[in-house]
Amino acid sequence: MRYISTRGQAPVLSFGEAMLTGLARDGGLYVPETIPVMTPADIAALAGLPYEEVALRVMKPFVGDTFTEAELKGAIDRAYAGFGHVARAPLVQLAPGHFLLELFHGPTLAFKDFAMQVIGQLFQIALAKEGRRITIVGATSGDTGSAAIEAFRGLDNVDVVILFPHGRVSDVQRRQMTTPSESNVHALALDGTFDDCQNRLKDMFNDFAFRDEVGLAGVNSINWARVLAQVVYYFTAAVSLGAPARKVSFTVPTGNFGDIFAGFIAREMGLPIDKLVVATNQNDILHRCLTTGEYRMDGVKPSISPSMDIQISSNFERALFWAYGRDGAAVAQLMDELKAQGGFTVSQGALQALREIYTSGRVSEQETSETITQELTRSGELLCPHSAVGVRVGHAHATAPVPMVTLATAHPAKFPDAVQAATGIRPALPPRMADLFDRPERVTRVPNDLSALEALIRERRRH
Numbered sequence: 001m002r003y004i005s006t007r008g009q010a011p012v013l014s015f016g017e018a019m020l021t022g023l024a025r026d027g028g029l030y031v032p033e034t035i036p037v038m039t040p041a042d043i044a045a046l047a048g049l050p051y052e053e054v055a056l057r058v059m060k061p062f063v064g065d066t067f068t069e070a071e072l073k074g075a076i077d078r079a080y081a082g083f084g085h086v087a088r089a090p091l092v093q094l095a096p097g098h099f100l101l102e103l104f105h106g107p108t109l110a111f112k113d114f115a116m117q118v119i120g121q122l123f124q125i126a127l128a129k130e131g132r133r134i135t136i137v138g139a140t141s142g143d144t145g146s147a148a149i150e151a152f153r154g155l156d157n158v159d160v161v162i163l164f165p166h167g168r169v170s171d172v173q174r175r176q177m178t179t180p181s182e183s184n185v186h187a188l189a190l191d192g193t194f195d196d197c198q199n200r201l202k203d204m205f206n207d208f209a210f211r212d213e214v215g216l217a218g219v220n221s222i223n224w225a226r227v228l229a230q231v232v233y234y235f236t237a238a239v240s241l242g243a244p245a246r247k248v249s250f251t252v253p254t255g256n257f258g259d260i261f262a263g264f265i266a267r268e269m270g271l272p273i274d275k276l277v278v279a280t281n282q283n284d285i286l287h288r289c290l291t292t293g294e295y296r297m298d299g300v301k302p303s304i305s306p307s308m309d310i311q312i313s314s315n316f317e318r319a320l321f322w323a324y325g326r327d328g329a330a331v332a333q334l335m336d337e338l339k340a341q342g343g344f345t346v347s348q349g350a351l352q353a354l355r356e357i358y359t360s361g362r363v364s365e366q367e368t369s370e371t372i373t374q375e376l377t378r379s380g381e382l383l384c385p386h387s388a389v390g391v392r393v394g395h396a397h398a399t400a401p402v403p404m405v406t407l408a409t410a411h412p413a414k415f416p417d418a419v420q421a422a423t424g425i426r427p428a429l430p431p432r433m434a435d436l437f438d439r440p441e442r443v444t445r446v447p448n449d450l451s452a453l454e455a456l457i458r459e460r461r462r463h
């Protein structure tokens, strides 16, 4: 399997190279040259299999010869062994025809564990083969950083450095980053905002001498291997609701479009998905774009579902690539316009192509809280604010008899303040991490200064 860039100008890479590279050299995102198809018989055969076995069958055709089947199987098995639910991604019923896919049973209680745990294992195998060491540096507003630390902690060939804005992440999120004791984990609290963290990260990647010296690598949501690992749970959910004989729809709380794009890949592979519904909070650039064809930045408004507070949605570029008939030059032009003018207009043909696949809905802050309250009464489910955004839109877009599955992207205990404000109930952490607030923290406060950061990383990483 070969991987090409959405902007058409970067070298064609193998799965392993695309995984270790992340962003393509022309600024684009890597996508598979062709999408492997599973027949209805292949899909029917997934019924009743363990999650890990489904993951192996779904991911293998994309991986090519970068990893042997035994290596891929080992990576998948180790990735999910620490999850708190044997089904990994269990489905619960909210209402007739409406189901919730719980993606929060991983070590950091958000769906990002599904992908990050697998790529931690795959990075380790690939690097050990080449005798290489790398330094993973990430900037986070909360969920991505903790998921990356959990995935890479203790791995031999990797140091993981996470920059988060000092005083601006939740206590649970911070403790998930600062309590791991392994010497390859480095949590840095930067004096600044999340944007400052992202800007210093970009500066480090643009400092080529530093980049080569420490073997800088990124694992943000544009990494193709992350998208791929997320395709799996669309299959397990749809098959348990009757696919391939029956169609299923999905609603996805969306920020950077990685999770819902995985649903599109599942659909291209032959899974009978009826609707893919994009659910946004008040940061609704995607909903506006799918409604009007205008994709325009208008600043981030902080919300109670902070992991969806985005100004631009990075993986949407992959959706545009398909909507424009895989024309890299057309995508490159849109991205130039975005940079120069803060937005672009999607062509009529491409907008129609997008609307054949995606619909969308937007949820206000008040509606998010209301949904948390209502759902507790209706079904007894306590939702995190992100999942509540999804459930509200999912209810509105469900069309019987096609079952609707809404993705629950985080555990309510990860966002206890918003849940308590809506319901009066402070959700408890699952027993396996109940001692999170007793563990010692280890964190380094850093100034918002590139050379100080680089000096610290040079000194701290293992050689």
Ligand SMILES: *Cc1c(COP(=O)(O)O)cnc(C)c1O
Binding pocket: 110, 111, 112, 143, 144, 221, 253, 254, 255, 256, 257, 258, 259, 260, 307, 308, 386, 409, 410
């Ligand atoms: C990252 C995240 C999202 C958004 O997912 P994307 O793949 O960026 O669209 C939604 N909910 C939670 C809890 C998240 O951590």
